[in-house]
Every structure is written in structure tokens, then in C-alpha cells.
Amino acid sequence: MEEVIKINGGKPLNGTIRVSGAKNATVALIPAAVLAYGKVKIVGIPDISDVKSLEEILEYMNVKVTTPNIDEIVIDTTNMVNKPLVIDAVSKLRASYYFMGSLLGKYKHVAIRMPGGCNLGPRPIDLHIKGFEALGAKIEYDNGNYILSADELIGTRIYLDFASVGATINILMAAVYAKGQTIIENAAREPEIIDCINMLNKMGARIRGGGTSNIVIDGVEKLEGCFHEIIPDRIEAGTYIILAAAMGEHVIIDNVIPYHLDSLISKLKEIGVNISFSYDQVEVAKNDKPYESTNVKTMPFPGYATDLQAPLTALLTQAIGNSKITETIYIERFKHCNELNKMGANIITASPSATVVGPTELTGCDVKATDLRCGAALVVAGLIASGTTTIHDIYHIDRGYEDIVAKLSALGADIYREIID
Numbered sequence: 173m174e175e176v177i178k179i180n181g182g183k184p185l186n187g188t189i190r191v192s193g194a195k196n197a198t199v200a201l202i203p204a205a206v207l208a209y210g211k212v213k214i215v216g217i218p219d220i221s222d223v224k225s226l227e228e229i230l231e232y233m234n235v236k237v238t239t240p241n242i243d244e245i246v247i248d249t250t251n252m253v254n255k256p257l258v259i260d261a262v263s264k265l266r267a268s269y270y271f272m273g274s275l276l277g278k279y280k281h282v283a284i285r286m287p288g289g290c291n292l293g294p295r296p297i298d299l300h301i302k303g304f305e306a307l308g309a310k311i312e313y314d315n316g317n318y319i320l321s322a323d324e325l326i327g328t329r330i331y332l333d334f335a336s337v338g339a340t341i342n343i344l345m346a347a348v349y350a351k352g353q354t355i356i357e358n359a360a361r362e363p364e365i366i367d368c369i370n371m372l373n374k375m376g377a378r379i380r381g382g383g384t385s386n387i388v389i390d391g392v393e394k395l396e397g398c399f400h401e402i403i404p405d406r407i408e409a410g411t412y413i414i415l416a417a418a419m420g421e422h423v424i425i426d427n428v429i430p431y432h433l434d435s436l437i438s439k440l441k442e443i444g445v446n447i448s449f450s451y452d453q454v455e456v457a458k459n460d461k462p463y464e465s466t467n468v469k470t471m472p473f474p475g476y477a478t479d480l481q482a483p484l485t486a487l488l489t490q491a492i493g494n495s496k497i498t499e500t501i502y503i504e505r506f507k508h509c510n511e512l513n514k515m516g517a518n519i520i521t522a523s524p525s526a527t528v529v530g531p532t533e534l535t536g537c538d539v540k541a542t543d544l545r546c547g548a549a550l551v552v553a554g555l556i557a558s559g560t561t562t563i564h565d566i567y568h569i570d571r572g573y574e575d576i577v578a579k580l581s582a583l584g585a586d587i588y589r590e591i592i593d
């Protein structure tokens with residue numbers, strides 16, 4: 173028995189779709205909340221399985237988790253116990269590694285299983301480890317588990333060889349309780365990092381420079397509870413903008429910070445998408461002219477997001493001419509191309525690039541979500557394709573997209589879940 177998503181493609185989309193809170197902020201904010209001695213209330217929590225896994229980890233540590241509303245969480249660490257995190261929930265998502273930073277910061281000791289997450293090729297965490305060591309932690313690796321410990325953490329300058337999102341967040345979480353000042357040089361600048369810094373500062377942290385390449389953290393003695401609202405999910409928004417470009421007659425994507433999507437909006441304008449935006453909405457209207465091909469290179473923010481590479485690839489199968497897509501973040505992140513080719517696309521992959529030869533007609537068939545954003549690309553392709561697309565391994569999609577079937581059905585898509593043998 174397996175649950176799949178089925179799409180009968182070719183239906184025009186109309187209406188308004190609302191974006192949820194950002195997954196990649198949420199998965200950092202929840203581990204960050206345990207740094208507090210008090211209650212942290214976060215609103216705008218997306219209803220996705222990664223959140224469920226994090227809640228499981230919190231409850232395992234005796235943290236009281238309540239959800240006054242579906243999109244709210246209250247995290248109370250009063251009775252928290254710093255147990256070794258060697259449970260299955262840790263392996264279900266990459267972001268469980270944020271407990272390394274937060275528990276090391278708070279307790280100066282953490283034992284944790286190797287994190288899981290999407291298979292996008294090699295995903296080392298050497299920069300996280302280097303940062304923790306620079307702060308004074310000793311790291312042991314034993315049979316798939318990391319053990320980090322320190323007598324005390326002392327602020328220092330840490331240069332990241334690559335502007336890693338995860339390493340930036342993890343190091344700053346450990347550094348909030350370090351003695352003195354920590355400076356992260358060549359820090360990542362993604363909006364989710366700023367969101368995390370904003371919440372930590374509300375808790376009493378002293379962090380400056382979020383959104384720039386130099387983040388300065390002055391260590392403090394104690395963090396308190398706070399109230400925080402999560403930023404909208406720019407990747408979910410971008411996915412819906414792309415599928416509106418593919419099949420929309422008139423679609424409004426609501427609860428968006430358009431600035432977070434500048435690179436996508438520019439690319440879409442370039443290929444001929446009829447797109448405009450206001451304060452917190454993006455509007456896509458049908459353009460009767462076919463789209464033109466383009467070249468795109470994924471980059472750290474504010475460059476084109478790697479997480480929107482796969483959905484854009486699906487759209488570019490409909491553009492006239494050859495589009496070259498180059499990955500600079502995860503050079504092997506092209507598994508969706510094989511799946512799209514099964515549907516009739518003509519994509520030639522030679523890592524770190526792929527060439528989409530368009531336009532091609534897409535036809536529904538059985539495909540597999542090999543990772544979260546591959547799943548998103550297959551939804552885009554399934555909406556375009558003639559016939560029925562059956563997407564397998566949809567647990568990847570459920571890790572990051574809240575209610576995708578209900579949201580797209582409301583726009584007029586013929587999409588549903590089915591249990592098959």
C-alpha cells in the first residue's frame with residue numbers, strides 16, 4: 173500500500189493561493205527556541221511533516237509542546253532534559269542538526285545522530301564542525317553519532333569557506349551563549365537566517381548584521397521566551413508562481429515578500445511570463461505568446477535559489493529553444509530531469525549543468541519524487557501534461573509543502589491523493 177498524488181493535467185488555474193510560513197525558517201526556529209528559559213510562541217508554522225519530526229524530538233527531550241492553533245506552536249523548556257538525540261526522528265530531516273548548535277550553546281554538550289534530509293549528492297557539515305571547534309568545542313564521531321562538548325564556549329572570528337545557510341545558523345545558535353564576541357565572516361544572507369536572528373534577538377540575544385556577510389554575536393547569559401511570526405515561504409511561493417506561469421489564466425499568490433523572489437521574477441519576466449507584484453502579492457496572468465528559453469545559474473541568496481531550480485526546469489520544457497541550467501550549490505541536484513524525461517521532456521544532464529531542449533509535449537505517466545523539490549517539479553509537469561501523472565514517494569513533498577493538493581484543487585487543478593497497492 174502506498175499513497176500517491178495523481179494529476180489529470182491540462183486544466184487552467186484561476187484564483188488566489190496563500191503561502192504558508194517558511195519551512196526552512198521554521199526548521200531552524202524550533203531548535204532555536206530551546207535556547208530560551210521560558211515559553212516561545214511561534215505563529216505561521218506550516219503543517220508539514222518536518223515540523224512533526226521536530227516536535228517529536230522536542231517531546232523526547234521533555235519539552236512541552238502545545239499547538240493552540242494549527243499554525244501555532246508554544247515551546248516550553250521548563251522541564252527540558254538534554255538527552256542524546258539518537259532517535260529515528262533525527263534522521264528524517266536535515267535540519268535536526270540545528271540541535272547541535274542550540275544544545276551545545278545551552279548545555280555545552282550534545283550527542284546527536286547524523287542528520288537525514290533530501291539526497292542531493294554530498295552534503296557535508298564540515299563548516300558547522302569547524303565553527304563549533306573554533307568556539308572551543310571538542311567533537312567526537314562515534315558510530316553514526318556526533319558528540320560535541322565544551323567546558324566553555326569563547327567568542328572568536330569564524331570565516332566560512334562557503335556561505336552555508338546551515339553552518340551560519342548553527343554557529344550563531346552556539347555563539348549566543350559564548351563568552352565575548354563571535355564574528356561569522358562570509359556568512360550566508362538568506363532571509364531565513366534573518367528570521368532566525370530576529371527571533372533570537374527578541375529572546376534577548378545580541379546579534380547584528382543579519383542579511384550581510386558579517387554577523388556579529390555578543391554572547392549573553394540567558395535568553396527568555398518571546399513571540400515570533402515566521403516569514404512566508406519564498407520557495408513555496410516561487411513554486412506556485414512557476415506553476416501559475418505554466419497553467420494559470422489569472423492567479424494571485426498571496427502572503428509573499430516579493431523582494432525574496434527578485435531573481436525568480438526577473439527570470440520569469442525574461443522568458444515572457446506576464447507577472448506583476450504588490451506589497452505582499454504576486455499576480456500571474458496568461459500570456460498567449462509562447463515562452464522563450466533562458467539560462468539560469470543557482471547561487472546563494474540573492475541569486476537564483478537552488479530550491480527553485482527543479483520547478484523552473486519543468487516550466488522550461490515549455491519554452492522555445494535550449495535553456496541551460498547550472499547548479500553551483502548542489503552540483504548533482506538533477507534527479508528530477510530523469511523523471512521529467514519519462515514524461516516526454518528532452519533534458520540532457522551533464523553535472524553541474526543540464527540543457528532543456530524545448531518545447532516538448534509532456535504526457536502523464538508514473539514518476540517518482542526523488543526529493544522535495546523534484547516532487548514540486550513533477551507537480552508542475554503533471555499540471556502541464558496531457559493524461560494522468562502518478563507521483564510516487566510523495567512523503568518528500570509532504571515534508572515541505574502544506575496541503576498542496578487542497579491548495580491546487582482550489583485553483584481548479586484536477587489533483588488528488590490515492591492509496592494504491
Ligand code: EPU
Pocket residue numbers: 196197199266267290294295296297298299300301334335336337338339360407478479501502503544545572
Ligand atoms: N556545504 C559544505 N559544508 C558544510 C555545509 C555546506 O560543503 O559544512 C556545502 C553543501 O554541500 C552545499 C552548499 O555548501 O553544496 C550549500 O549548503 P548549505 O549549508 O547552504 O545548505 P543547507 O543549510 O544544508 C539549506 C536548505 C536547503 C537549501 C540550501 C541552499 C534547510 C533545512 N535547507 O540547506 O533546502 O537548498 O540551504 O539554499 O534550510 C530544500 O528546502 O529543498 C532544501 C534542500
